[in-house]
Amino acid sequence: MRVDVKVPDIRISQAHIKSEASVRTEERSAEDAKGSHLEIRHFLLSRGNSAAADRVFHVLMVLCALSIFAIVALIAWRLVVSSQLTWNRFGFHFFYQTFHDTITGQAMYWDPVNGLFSAVPFIYGTLVSSFVALLIAVPLAVLLAVFLTEMCPKVLRGPLAFLTELLAAIPSIVYGLWAMYELVPLLREYVNPFLSRLLGWTGLFANDNPTGLGFLASGVILAIMILPIISSLTREVMSAVPHSQREAVLALGATRWEMIRVGVLRNARIGIVGGIILGLGRALGETMAVTMVIGNTPEIHKSLLDTGISMASVIADQFTEAVSDMHRSALIEIGLALFIVTIIVNAFAQLLVWAVTRGAPSQAR
């Protein structure tokens, strides 16, 4: 029995190792037969290499990633193509023209039967309902985030965070259903008369509307819907503030609120603003809940308690019953305007959030 004991030289180079292996191989094959040497060569050569498959796979994955650009391009292209009719007829005036009723002289904006289309009440309604939503949601969301990060007992933190996540997961149709049958009667019976008595002197709370639908209802339901977004982003940026900041402010003798205000919120304010703009972007595009409670009247009313309309709600409301190609084209042009506005707002918000979190992928929500 031969014992192959080869003690390798420490200074061995690649050439030496190769020759070691080939020597061993040749020794073994010299013992067995020439055949096994050929078997090993055959085996090694038949593995092939995976360059072709790797290339194909790489190309496939790049195509999948490029599909995201393709989707944005596709949406933009189709919206522009399908709104050509209105664009050729009205041009840019579509977004600010005012018509006048032939008999009463009242300002009129949307008359599908006579082919008069103007986007003014929709832009106004979208802005007003989003503004009311932000007014209600931002203080609540920031206070909620402050409570959850700084003041909450550890035991409650998990369940409360879960509940806020649950708020974000509820589909908007369910919000709309609840708002239409519970929130609107509440507003109609109790809140609107109270508000118009209390704040009617401002001119913004005239209670001429007996239905309870309107900007206030849509503002409240939008506020409930954007609250989780603002609150979760605020919590994220607040947790990213290093503890040293908090400790430094406390060491200077601050109360807890002063510590939060100076040490945390001041450092996190860019991210909080980003979160607010992200919530605004969601509120601008929200359709189902708004279309069920805003009243869908294409007119401009000063009072917050009056009915209105928004860009997304009119599309959901009128598209399936559009009276003409021009009507459909006008609705698609409103959709195009909505698309551009939400892209700009969301891009701006994403840039702000990225500036704070340094482009790292955010936690899965």
Place this chain on the structure above:
Amino acid sequence: MRSLTDNLVTVMAILATLIVVAPLAAIFGYLLYKGASSLNLAFFTQIPKPEGESGGGMANAIVGSGVVLALASVIGIPLGIGGGIFLSEFGRGTKLADAVRFTADVLNGVPSIVMGLAVYSLVVSVHSPWVPFSGHFSAFSGGVALGIMMIPTVCRTTEEMLLMVPHAVREAALGLGVPNWRSVVSITLKTASPGIITGCMLAFARVAGETAPLIFTALGNSFMSYKLNEPIMALPLQIYLYAISPYDDQHRLAWGGALVLIALIVIAVSLVRYVTSRGVLKGAN
């Protein structure tokens, strides 16, 4: 004075938390109260009765939702996972990957009704030989609209889960001579698969509740339908159409449908939390 402000803010923060939790409790409470009474066997097995007649159910809506969501998943999940693989395996650090990530986040914020309009314009309004089932309302167009909404979400969560797989796993595979594509598919993807599945479930749950894109793509159907080239009903769409109708019976059914929809979504979200918190992802570490 300063301690007074401090206490005041604490009280306001607690109040804010209660104000936030209250609508959640109200919504779930009303859903259970109003919805539970209208859920019976007929709800899940019968199609809607004509207006004015009582009874009937939402079987066609539930089946229709299944069909449309299946098509949406077939479109959205492969493309999304492919995008996520690109972002984490091939494009890490490149400008292209940054652009894709940014665009995906922005696309997430585009209103769903705009997606529906684009698909209407592409598939429904014009008959074209390049696009299948074009020229009329169809379940296919509804599935496409929901599918392209799923892609950005699936892409981002896949990327995040794949980033968590330690390099040692990939290097071990490559060291054994596994081809790169095989290593990504069979080893890296498989390691991150619990997280990827939860990401897909999150996207699925989000898209399952979407109504707006379906209003003028799938259009709705009062009868049971499985075909892709016919209009089809979906659960959230049926809830919307019933909610705005003038019949009390249909309002009752709408509440029942909303309860079913919420139950499905709560189950999906809870499963996601369970899987991620139980450390199933510990396999990736």
